[in-house]
Amino acid sequence: MEKEISIINAIVFDPLNNIEGEKLDVHIRNGKIVESVGRKARKINASGKTMMPGGVDIHSHIAGSKVNTGRLLRPEDHRKDVEIKTKHTHSGVGYSIPSTRTTGYRYAKMGYTTVFEPATPPLKTRHTHEELDSTPIIDKGCFPLLGNNWFIMEYLRDGRLDECAAFVAWMLKATKGYAIKIVDPGGVEVWGWGKFIKRLDDPIPNFDVTPREIVRGLCKVNKMLNLPHIIHVHTNNLGSPGNYQTTIETMDAVRDLADGKRPIIHITHVQFTGFSGSSWVNLGSGAPEIADYVNDHNHVSVDLGQVIFGDTTTMTADGPFQYFLHQLSGNKWVNLDVEAETGSGIVPFQYKRTNYVNAIQWGIGLELALLVKDPWRVFMTTDHPNGGPFTSYPKVIAWLMSKKAREKMISRINRTARRRLDLPNIDREYTLGEIATITRAAPAKSLTLMNKGHLGLGADADIAIYDLDPSKVDLENKPSTIRKAFKETLYTIKNGKIVSKQGQIAGNSYGNTFYTESQVSKNLEADLMKDIQSRFKDYYTIEFENYPISDGFLRNPAKINCKADV
Amino acid sequence: MSQEVISNVICTVCGCSCDHLQVTIDNDKIVKVKNACAMSSGKMLGYRNERTTQPMMKKGTTLKPTTYERAIDVTAKTIIKSSSPLFYGWSLTSNEAIAIGVDLAEETGGFFDNTTSTCHGPTILGVHEIGESSCTLGEIRHRADLVIYWGSNPVHAHPLHMSRYTVMSKGRFRKSRSDRKLIVVDVRKTDTAKLADVFIQLEPNNDYELMVALRAAVRGDEIEQETVAGVSIDKIEELAEMLINCEFGALFFGLGLTMSAGKSKNIEAALSLVTELNSKTKFVIMPMRGHFNVNGANNVTTWLTGYPYAVDFTQGFPRYNPGETSAVDLLARGECDSALIVASDPISNFPYQAAKHLTSIPLITIDPHITPTTMCSNIILPSAHVGIETTGSTYRMDGVVLETRKLVDPPKGVKTDVEILSALLKRVKSLTR
Numbered sequence: 001m002e003k004e005i006s007i008i009n010a011i012v013f014d015p016l017n018n019i020e021g022e023k024l025d026v027h028i029r030n031g032k033i034v035e036s037v038g039r040k041a042r043k044i045n046a047s048g049k050t051m052m053p054g055g056v057d058i059h060s061h062i063a064g065s066k067v068n069t070g071r072l073l074r075p076e077d078h079r080k081d082v083e084i085k086t087k088h089t090h091s092g093v094g095y096s097i098p099s100t101r102t103t104g105y106r107y108a109k110m111g112y113t114t115v116f117e118p119a120t121p122p123l124k125t126r127h128t129h130e131e132l133d134s135t136p137i138i139d140k141g142c143f144p145l146l147g148n149n150w151f152i153m154e155y156l157r158d159g160r161l162d163e164c165a166a167f168v169a170w171m172l173k174a175t176k177g178y179a180i181k182i183v184d185p186g187g188v189e190v191w192g193w194g195k196f197i198k199r200l201d202d203p204i205p206n207f208d209v210t211p212r213e214i215v216r217g218l219c220k221v222n223k224m225l226n227l228p229h230i231i232h233v234h235t236n237n238l239g240s241p242g243n244y245q246t247t248i249e250t251m252d253a254v255r256d257l258a259d260g261k262r263p264i265i266h267i268t269h270v271q272f273t274g275f276s277g278s279s280w281v282n283l284g285s286g287a288p289e290i291a292d293y294v295n296d297h298n299h300v301s302v303d304l305g306q307v308i309f310g311d312t313t314t315m316t317a318d319g320p321f322q323y324f325l326h327q328l329s330g331n332k333w334v335n336l337d338v339e340a341e342t343g344s345g346i347v348p349f350q351y352k353r354t355n356y357v358n359a360i361q362w363g364i365g366l367e368l369a370l371l372v373k374d375p376w377r378v379f380m381t382t383d384h385p386n387g388g389p390f391t392s393y394p395k396v397i398a399w400l401m402s403k404k405a406r407e408k409m410i411s412r413i414n415r416t417a418r419r420r421l422d423l424p425n426i427d428r429e430y431t432l433g434e435i436a437t438i439t440r441a442a443p444a445k446s447l448t449l450m451n452k453g454h455l456g457l458g459a460d461a462d463i464a465i466y467d468l469d470p471s472k473v474d475l476e477n478k479p480s481t482i483r484k485a486f487k488e489t490l491y492t493i494k495n496g497k498i499v500s501k502q503g504q505i506a507g508n509s510y511g512n513t514f515y516t517e518s519q520v521s522k523n524l525e526a527d528l529m530k531d532i533q534s535r536f537k538d539y540y541t542i543e544f545e546n547y548p549i550s551d552g553f554l555r556n557p558a559k560i561n562c563k564a565d566v
Numbered sequence: 567m568s569q570e571v572i573s574n575v576i577c578t579v580c581g582c583s584c585d586h587l588q589v590t591i592d593n594d595k596i597v598k599v600k601n602a603c604a605m606s607s608g609k610m611l612g613y614r615n616e617r618t619t620q621p622m623m624k625k626g627t628t629l630k631p632t633t634y635e636r637a638i639d640v641t642a643k644t645i646i647k648s649s650s651p652l653f654y655g656w657s658l659t660s661n662e663a664i665a666i667g668v669d670l671a672e673e674t675g676g677f678f679d680n681t682t683s684t685c686h687g688p689t690i691l692g693v694h695e696i697g698e699s700s701c702t703l704g705e706i707r708h709r710a711d712l713v714i715y716w717g718s719n720p721v722h723a724h725p726l727h728m729s730r731y732t733v734m735s736k737g738r739f740r741k742s743r744s745d746r747k748l749i750v751v752d753v754r755k756t757d758t759a760k761l762a763d764v765f766i767q768l769e770p771n772n773d774y775e776l777m778v779a780l781r782a783a784v785r786g787d788e789i790e791q792e793t794v795a796g797v798s799i800d801k802i803e804e805l806a807e808m809l810i811n812c813e814f815g816a817l818f819f820g821l822g823l824t825m826s827a828g829k830s831k832n833i834e835a836a837l838s839l840v841t842e843l844n845s846k847t848k849f850v851i852m853p854m855r856g857h858f859n860v861n862g863a864n865n866v867t868t869w870l871t872g873y874p875y876a877v878d879f880t881q882g883f884p885r886y887n888p889g890e891t892s893a894v895d896l897l898a899r900g901e902c903d904s905a906l907i908v909a910s911d912p913i914s915n916f917p918y919q920a921a922k923h924l925t926s927i928p929l930i931t932i933d934p935h936i937t938p939t940t941m942c943s944n945i946i947l948p949s950a951h952v953g954i955e956t957t958g959s960t961y962r963m964d965g966v967v968l969e970t971r972k973l974v975d976p977p978k979g980v981k982t983d984v985e986i987l988s989a990l991l992k993r994v995k996s997l998t999r
């Protein structure tokens with residue numbers, strides 16, 4: 001058994017430990033990184049190879065009701081991309097919504113070892129866990145959707161913040177969820193009636209609370225519960241021209257709650273809410289304004305939601321946005337509203353380089369990544385599969401590292417978009433260290449996964465070794481080398497075991513599912529239980545006792561305990 | 567012996583997944599069921615009747631008792647030897663069992679199909695084309711002021727559907743029956759139709775025509791005929807007005823729509839109608855799923871293979887072409903050289919040609935009960951009832967997942983689907999790897 005491994009002479013990028021391209025040996029025992037190992041340890045010669053901690057994806061729709069309905073909606077998506085069964089691996093399908101096994105294998109091949117599903121309807125989270133349990137190799141977790149929840153909106157309306165916090169703690173425990181997700185706060189409840197809201201201060205009919213109050217309230221709750229992540233927010237007005245202002249307003253809505261230690265709000269797939277202009281005709285990039293705000297305010301982090309040209313399947317909990325996209329594109333549409341909680345929608349979509357709007361969108365994501373100065377507060381995502389499938393990450397890395405790669409694409413996009421974007425004038429090129437930051441170290445830190453995203457002693461031995469020698473190649477001039485290297489590792493190591501070698505998956509192992517339990521005071525908890533039970537039957541069509549996911553339900557649960565202040 | 571009362575029990579009969587049953591157990595036997603419909607109490611109180619309890623294997627022409635171990639060994643060898651084994655059923659078992667079933671079909675390069683292919687297959691084909699505007703049942707309970715049942719008779723097939731989820735339920739924004747309109751569209755005046763505010767009786771097999779006319783009326787297009795499907799244009803236009811003017815409408819449809827002439831065309835028309843209504847108001851649509859976990863069978867198969875039923879693993883990857891790769895069609899063409907049936911009775915339900923082929927190939931059945939299919943089988947593996955004698959998760963018709971409970975022990979020695987299927991998969995792997 002390979003309990004011990006030594007990786008020799010690797011070129012290491014480990015930003016959390018301030019290591020940038022040093023030649024080092026790393027030793028592994030029993031799934032952890034250790035000081036030294038015995039002489040019998042298996043040796044991997046990594047000289048001339050780039051080594052990083054395993055990738056951590058903070059936002060990728062890989063499991064649950066809407067993902068699976070997306071699969072069901074699109075047999076045409078799978079037919080063009082199949083995986084044949086091998087001795088060690090299951091068969092499956094891609095492309096934009098891969099089957100569960102294929103999802104795990106493809107992430108592992110790219111050197112990713114931890115992935116978070118960022119939008120699970122609480123009532124349907126058993127489904128999400130069933131799929132996460134079916135996804136091999138990677139560690140994972142999910143964020144329950146709480147921004148349109150009836151209990152939460154009512155507690156916030158009534159100013160009962162303690163009960164609201166206790167309710168969120170109960171919800172995370174009941175659903176085995178990791179963090180608070182807010183999607184189109186209040187807007188999805190309004191969509192329950194087929195209607196829309198536009199402004200942060202518009203009251204939600206029947207609930208008399210505003211999106212601003214929901215975001216602020218849950219931001220406070222997040223702090224009261226000392227949760228490992230921060231509020232993870234998909235803002236109002238996603239997909240509408242001019243929405244960059246909503247994004248900035250949402251960030252600014254919690255500015256006074258910041259304590260200076262770390263960000264307190266994460267705005268996700270900010271490309272989709274980074275539109276300037278007042279219509280599709282004069283649409284522009286709001287990335288410079290958003291980046292300015294982020295650069296001036298350290299209470300905010302963002303991820304990209306980078307667009308990849310080609311075919312994909314959009315799916316969000318933002319029911320009204322998805323309907324809007326259906327009307328805009330004429331493509332088939334699924335809507336799935338969830339009682340007392342949230343909704344979701346699915347629309348297949350094709351991003352075309354020659355399309356003005358799509359080209360602007362492509363530019364917004366990259367501009368954001370390049371204009372936000374602090375790589376610890378901007379994470380690389382495509383909001384898989386909304387901007388494009390996660391398998392496109394190597395392309396994004398190449399665009400970020402090489403102006404030449406960007407120029408090549410810029411020369412092929414819609415001409416008007418080319419003129420209106422700032423992107424052609426941006427010279428910045430990411431270093432490998434910065435890439436390691438935005439793809440693993442920073443997201444791991446944001447999730448407070450203490451043993452992930454770095455290679456220090458005691459860290460989980462989740463490691464990616466890429467066939468890339470930065471001393472030999474002029475990376476900014478060789479984008480194809482970057483793409484090739486990040487597409488497939490030489491070795492992916494998960495918990496100290498080689499799980500993928502040059503694209504060959506070694507077998508089916510299953511990672512952990514992280515979830516959060518924040519303990520509130522016993523009195524508060526008891527009061528809350530009484531209050532929930534008094535209304536639960538009025539809100540839900542299942543019994544209170546059948547709502548929580550039982551402890552034995554998850555394959556490999558990994559609980560993060562926090563102590564609440566209330 | 568004292569009695570034990572268990573509350574919040576989840577029913578495992580139809581797609582409603584009612585979870586408010588109260589079950590009294592005496593001496594490891596269910597003796598009383600409260601809050602349940604007649605179908606549910608029938609199952610809950612009758613689960614001990616007509617059981618298979620002893621693994622059986624055919625010797626010559628008669629079934630003889632055997633052990634699970636022996637039966638599983640022979641089953642493994644039989645399906646390994648087959649060039650295209652069929653794995654069929656799956657709608658009356660747990661997600662956990664279904665997942666093992668998919669792996670078994672993949673491992674042996676066979677076909678994996680569930681009962682969808684004989685009920686709501688057309689619904690799924692329609693969704694591939696159009697998508698669907700839908701929601702969980704609670705949304706309808708809270709918001710719907712207009713409910714349509716089309717080709718569906720919930721009073722008999724889903725007895726608590728109306729009281730728990732639709733017109734007779736109490737929601738946040740709709741308090742009672744008088745806050746809602748009930749429309750029933752059917753070829754005959756069913757017991758559900760008798761409760762309707764508006765009953766539209768259409769001529770058999772004219773659902774498509776009526777649906778298309780209704781869509782035209784909703785769009786405001788002029789319709790030239792005087793009647794469509796036996797329904798007057800005035801009535802159709804009046805109906806269209808009702809749909810447009812409601813605040814939240816819900817269209818439920820049953821086999822009367824999926825199985826009448828036109829099939830997936832009917833469903834495409836219904837899905838399109840509802841999609842379009844969303845430009846005028848809020849409208850949702852949902853199929854009335856029959857078996858308690860047919861939706862789970864679709865979901866599990868989809869996340870493992872990308873496709874909801876009729877999956878062909880014969881080339882080493884999932885392939886999907888209903889009409890070609892679905893069980894009835896394969897069998898009717900005389901394909902498949904062995905079949906493993908789990909919790910289903912195709913001999914009674916399949917068309918003659920398909921059923922006949924089933925009886926001509928090695929047939930293995932895993933089922934709690936004696937059925938025409940078990941009686942034709944070469945091997946019978948008795949199993950425990952999910953939700954009564956063993957746990958397991960299941961999908962309500964709207965995709966809400968529930969964990970069913972074990973209430974009593976299965977008959978002595980009887981194993982669960984999960985135990986049998988995992989032992990079988992293990993045996994297959996040990997013989998082939």
Ligand SMILES: [Zn+2]
Pocket residue numbers: 059061118119268269316383386
């Ligand atoms: Zn997302």
